[in-house]
Amino acid sequence: MLRSFARRFRPLFEPSVARLQSWAARKQCSVQALMDIDEANLWFPPDFRDRFGGFHPPGQIRDVRRGFSLDRVRSDMLVLLLREIVVGQIPGAFAELGVHHGWSARLIHHYCPDRRFYLLDTFAGFAAADLKAESLAVGFNEKLAFQDTSVERVRQNIQPIGDTVAFVPGWFPDSATPAMRDDRYAFVHLDADLEAPIAAGLAFFWPRLAPGGMMVVHDYNAWPGARLAVDAFRQQHSVRAVPMPDKAGSVVLLK
Ligand SMILES: C[S@@+](CC[C@H](N)C(=O)[O-])C[C@H]1O[C@@H](n2cnc3c(N)ncnc32)[C@H](O)[C@@H]1O
Incomplete structure (x- = not known):
């Protein structure tokens, strides 16, 4: 329920460009450098990772x-x-x-x-x-x-x-x-x-x-x-x- 609430109201909380830039500077990378499926990404989608595995094959954790x-x-x-x-x-x-x-x-x-x-x-x-x-x-x-x-x-x-x-x-x-x-x-x-x-x-x-x-x-x-x-x-x-x-x-x- 919390997740669907967050998804619905996400546009209200979308970070501004300035915030993204300072986040990228802190991480020493460009905003684009991390894929969405990377857990460190602002837009990391846990539901997607749980269903499809992200960097891992579904149902497995690889090193x-x-x-x-x-x-x-x-x-x-x-x-x-x-x-x-x-x-x-x-x-x-x-x-x-x-x-x-x-x-x-x-x-x-x-x-x-x-x-x-x-x-x-x-x-x-x-x-x-x-x-x-x-x-x-x-x-x-x-x-x-x-x-x-x-x-x-x-x-x-x-x-x-x-x-x-x-x-x-x-x-x-x-x-x-x-x-x-x-x-x-x-x-x-x-x-x-x-x-x-x-x-x-x-x-x-x-x-x-x-x-x-x-x-x-x-x-x-x-x-x-x-x-x-x-x-x-x-x-x-x-x-x-x-x-x-x-x-x-x-x-x-x-x-
Ligand atoms: C760019 S480095 C490899 C870097 C490595 N794949 C990495 O990303 O960590 C290129 C290597 O190719 C090897 N190499 C080039 N020609 C070769 C050949 N004919 N036989 C065996 N090794 C060769 C070189 O010794 C060198 O260590």
Whole structure:
């Protein structure tokens, strides 16, 4: 009864723009940065969350870890895509190419700790062969990026639950293990920045993706290599691609 009263008279209590602005300043975000289903949002709808689960599958509470302080849209996007995989009961393992410190891997693993999850990275930054193959010049600082990591550091960051996380160090695609080749996938995150590894990731994982599965390619609207690799792949294969408005403009490929 209290809720229906609140809903009916809500317009009377709608916050003014000035109040919203000061609230956003206090939270250090824009008003738009939190989705309505986020419990911290002013417009959070508890009835909707109770009925449909919000960030969680209905009737379940999953561990939602966020890690990108500069990109709330990206973490919300990943959580909601994983939710689709869970609710749709899409079978298969998960994989991430491009792990670095493991922030995206941590989010993915803790939302779905039961899935086998391959983590692929050189754990030593970009490979010279990939940098050489890049069609556009890569800056000096970018060449040195992502070297400050290791399997142990990522393990510490992720704190894996059980034994579903499999570290696959080395240069991809050569690093792909026999188990990975035999597996089928429900969710793949490609975040390797450069054209060559992203092209290799698409070629490797797309044929192994289950119907209803999805691949997220980060940087589609930010890094030329990511855009070139995805567009070349789309010219050869019939792939449904949905661009996303996260900071680096991911694209989701649906099977
Ligand atoms: C942008 S970082 C990944 C960031 C991470 N997904 C996150 O959001 O927390 C890109 C990573 O791709 C890895 N990488 C690039 N090319 C690779 C290749 N051919 N084989 C393995 N790892 C590669 C780099 O070592 C680097 O750690």
